[in-house]
Amino acid sequence: MRRPGRPPGTSDTRDRILKAARELFAANGIDRTSVRAVAAAAGVDSALVHHYFGTKQQLFAAAIDLPLDPMTLLGPVRETPVDELGLALPSLLLPLWDSEMGAALVATLRSMLAGSDISLFRSFVQEVISAEVGPRVDNPPGSGRVRVQFVASQLVGVVMARYIIKLEPFASLPAQQIAETIAPNLQHYLTGDLP
Structure with missing residues (x-):
């Protein structure tokens, strides 16, 4: 029987979000890429994107590996x-x-x-x-x-x-x-x- 909470093992959620963000920002630009679209492409809830990265600008900074917002x-x-x-x-x-x-x-x-x-x-x-x-x-x-x-x-x-x-x-x-x-x-x- 599975216990509630996070599944055991390492999570690749953050990496999937970054990969999806890079692809969408590269294809559509910042203005035409929504947090929801990134979340959908990564197969996660948009709240997780905000949890890991904060704002869309902070997600973009992480996607291009900027050390600051x-x-x-x-x-x-x-x-x-x-x-x-x-x-x-x-x-x-x-x-x-x-x-x-x-x-x-x-x-x-x-x-x-x-x-x-x-x-x-x-x-x-x-x-x-x-x-x-x-x-x-x-x-x-x-x-x-x-x-x-x-x-x-x-x-x-x-x-x-x-x-x-x-x-x-x-x-x-x-x-x-x-x-x-x-x-x-x-x-x-x-x-x-x-x-």
Whole structure:
């Protein structure tokens, strides 16, 4: 006779949820993937998804192996005036990337670029970062998304040159020097005239 409660042995529930989340986020993006859909694909109740991962954003962070919730990272950006975002973004990101936690972020990016999870990174840029910053810089209307993508292209370039390829002396420059150097370009992408 079976006793009530959790079945004996190890549970693969968390791994099944992550596998389903990766597949659905990669196929549909963050906005078009619901916690219910992930739960259904994993064969579990949606309450279990919340139990293991919390919010959908936290599930996404776990699915792409981010060591922190992306909304925590983007919190200070919400408080920054639009005309200061060009400096605020690299000033926030470079010290993070230089940290021990940043090493994990860079490793995650490296594996995503080398593997089949590139669509997850694309979803992160387009649906998390664009959703936070895009509406604030959408002038003229409809330009916010491409503005954020120009910023992302420069920041991904910094990650590639500084942390993956490790170009010297760029890789050894102080983070604030890089932030101040690229800030005018980033600000132009965000608020300047686009051709």
